[in-house]
Amino acid sequence: MLAPPSAGFRRLLPLLQPHRRSLVAGWLCTLVFVVCWPLLAWLAGQLIPAIGAGDFNRVLQVVGLALSVFLLQKLAQFGQDTLLADPALQVSQELRRRLFARLQRLEFGALEKLSSGDLTYRLTEDADRVGEVIYKTIQDTTPSALQLMVVFGYMVWLDWKLSVGTLLLAPLVAVLVSLFGARVMGAAERSQKQVSELAALLAEAIGGLPLVRAFAAEPWLQRRFDTEIDLHRRARYRTQQLLALQYPVVGFLEAAGILAVLLMGAARIQAGELTGQGFSSYVAALLMLIDPISHLTTNYNEFQQGQASLRRLRQIEQEAVEPPDRADARALGQVHGELVLEGVGFGYDPAQPVLQDLDLRIAPGQVVALVGPSGAGKSTLFSLLLRFNTAQRGRLLLDGQDLADLRAAELRRAVALVPQQSNVFSGTVAEAIAFGRPVSREQIRAAAQLANADGFIEALPGGYDSRVEERGSNFSGGQLQRLAIARAVLGDPAILLLDEATSALDAESEQAVQRGLDQAMAGRTVLVIAHRLSTVQEADRIVVLEQGRIVDQGSHDLLISRPGRYRDLCERQLIRGAS
The missing domain is CATH 1.20.1560.10 (ABC transporter type 1, transmembrane domain)
Known part of the structure; x- marks a missing residue:
């Protein structure tokens, strides 16, 4: 009041x-x-x-x-x-x-x-x-x-x-x-x-x-x-x-x-x-x-x-603010990238849960795709992994440590997000990639190379000192997305979260961005949100969410070979191999 x-x-x-x-x-x-x-x-x-x-x-x-x-x-x-x-x-x-x-x-x-x-x-x-x-x-x-x-x-x-x-x-x-x-x-x-x-x-x-x-x-x-x-x-x-x-x-x-x-x-x-x-x-x-x-x-x-x-x-x-770290919050230390969800439940309104009793283990270096209709809880799971929100039931563990017990800033340095819409801040290209972090030009260039962005950046009149205008209006969607990937991998995160990272791009841009993603994903634990199922067929595992619950999981070949929600989604999108 x-x-x-x-x-x-x-x-x-x-x-x-x-x-x-x-x-x-x-x-x-x-x-x-x-x-x-x-x-x-x-x-x-x-x-x-x-x-x-x-x-x-x-x-x-x-x-x-x-x-x-x-x-x-x-x-x-x-x-x-x-x-x-x-x-x-x-x-x-x-x-x-x-x-x-x-x-x-x-x-x-x-x-x-x-x-x-x-x-x-x-x-x-x-x-x-x-x-x-x-x-x-x-x-x-x-x-x-x-x-x-x-x-x-x-x-x-x-x-x-x-x-x-x-x-x-x-x-x-x-x-x-x-x-x-x-x-x-x-x-x-x-x-x-x-x-x-x-x-x-x-x-x-x-x-x-x-x-x-x-x-x-x-x-x-x-x-x-x-x-x-x-x-x-x-x-x-x-x-x-x-x-x-x-x-x-x-x-x-x-x-x-x-x-x-x-x-x-x-x-x-x-x-x-x-x-x-x-x-x-x-x-x-x-x-x-x-x-x-x-x-x-x-x-x-x-x-x-x-x-x-x-x-x-x-x-x-x-207005309510994000809760601070606990007084006894622990340092994260060396991260291998194992994620475990134990009975995780969450709802913005406790009476209407968005996620219910999620149990999931993701091994280090594994690529896991999250699929399902809108409102199934995919983006909410990302917000829990970044600790934008805290699970109301169950636990989320990173290398055996409860996320709630870790220092938020260290956790977010280990977990990087590539959003669907690339929100790149104005400034120079180097500043947009560095994003306020004290890094060298060599580190910025290495991240850009990993994201398949170094080529178009070097072709700019000012190279890495070229200006990024407000909302990135002087760059194409594919270029902005590769800058976002470079920004994400600059800190060498152990876990990469990809939220429909290529969904808004044309075929040529998507191909360039996908090459950057393939390079960025190597050796990291990766979670991918995808509505276009053609982009996740090569994932190690596909987890199907519906109404906040895991209803099925497995490889693309396994899931499409049997009746179920995933196969229904594939048939709607005319994915090859659906019967």
């Missing part, structure tokens, strides 16, 4: 602790900046009568003092803004860094609930808005509040009765600002939700434009986009409408308040209870309250919008 909104930003205060020195120096500058305001108000009270009396020497003297105070104040303001800006920006950066780190540790079930467009918006726009609120709170809101207190204190010292009359107007302004702020926060949340949905649609649309054109569905997509941007416009307009109404209402009250003060001041001068010089200083001080009140009003609205953004960011914190 989320904490109350007011508690949200307080939880970020510990992030300011490392920046105490800059904050103290900045707030000392703020103190000097604020103290200058009553001095300037007092000088204004001295200046106006001197001008009225035609005392030019006195005017010069007061103007010189005022310029000195202004110079000191502006130097203090520069120090305040520069010294306080860095801690605020550091907090914003640390917040975004922590959120991204948590995002990388989210359970995959939680990740699947969140759209990429929405997550992108939260980690960019929402995080920026929260950072802006932190910055303005430190650098603007606090000085403005101090300015209000100091200047109003000076006004009380000048004439407390007049100040009491002035103060009576403040609660009305505060109530209005609070009411508007609550409405602005609600409108901002709705607006941010619409922006997230628009970002999600854009991500889908940009990635699916070829498909849209193939189906001549541009009018349908345009209508969806038009609807989303219209909803976004309405949500943003509602927020702007509330702000547009607030400023004139509060501004009118401020103007009415100033006029009321002028009337009360005139009455007190006439009664002999206040001098003209004192009233001049009082009015100057009163005018000095307008700017901080305006800043506080604006910042309060932004604070409310920041609350909405912080709430959305904190929703990421509420």
Whole structure:
């Protein structure tokens, strides 16, 4: 459950602790900046009568003092803004860094609930808005509040009765600002939700434009986009409408308040209870309250919008993360590649198991194909082997050690995945293969040669330093898949998981990729997910899964020679040898 909104930003205060020195120096500058305001108000009270009396020497003297105070104040303001800006920006950066780190540790079930467009918006726009609120709170809101207190204190010292009359107007302004702020926060949340949905649609649309054109569905997509941007416009307009109404209402009250003060001041001068010089200083001080009140009003609205953004960011914190290694987790050591499943059961919803009572032994160096209809549990078994999820019943053993007892990072270095869709990160070709691992260029080249990728890489204008664009758009599907294979075998894993690694390729590309796979598979334990059964006929063993259970297993020749689920699948795909 989320904490109350007011508690949200307080939880970020510990992030300011490392920046105490800059904050103290900045707030000392703020103190000097604020103290200058009553001095300037007092000088204004001295200046106006001197001008009225035609005392030019006195005017010069007061103007010189005022310029000195202004110079000191502006130097203090520069120090305040520069010294306080860095801690605020550091907090914003640390917040975004922590959120991204948590995002990388989210359970995959939680990740699947969140759209990429929405997550992108939260980690960019929402995080920026929260950072802006932190910055303005430190650098603007606090000085403005101090300015209000100091200047109003000076006004009380000048004439407390007049100040009491002035103060009576403040609660009305505060109530209005609070009411508007609550409405602005609600409108901002709705607006941010619409922006997230628009970002999600854009991500889908940009990635699916070829498909849209193939189906001549541009009018349908345009209508969806038009609807989303219209909803976004309405949500943003509602927020702007509330702000547009607030400023004139509060501004009118401020103007009415100033006029009321002028009337009360005139009455007190006439009664002999206040001098003209004192009233001049009082009015100057009163005018000095307008700017901080305006800043506080604006910042309060932004604070409310920041609350909405912080709430959305904190929703990421509420999602379940991958459990950490046990305190007594063991090092993996030398891996031979024997896999054993003992009564393994798992379900994303415990009431609906995906895998049930799996018993399987895979010898080191064996190639085992997993076949069966969609939803049979093949990909879920891969997620258990990579410990993306943990078995709820039974055990998975690697060389006799329970996967749950091992360090996850070491396990994942020993078990490499080649996914169906090659997700190759942008950067150079060498960086895409290395994938953040500290390896030499010779190791990268050896992995590429093993994946049958060295030839096309060397033919590129920049070789291994050629650029891989976003989503690998400047490479063919077969080339990307071979880069993915090179990335997988670079760490010399003992176990290789192939998830339909050639299913999306044309015949020529598939042949090149298959050569790379054959080389990469040599001497490793390999599990292959395949829907196209023609690609797994040479496997040492084929395991047939259905509704989370192993219903049959054996070689291709054995399984196709007898009635059963595998033979049925082969007949549907016109595999030769089926009777």
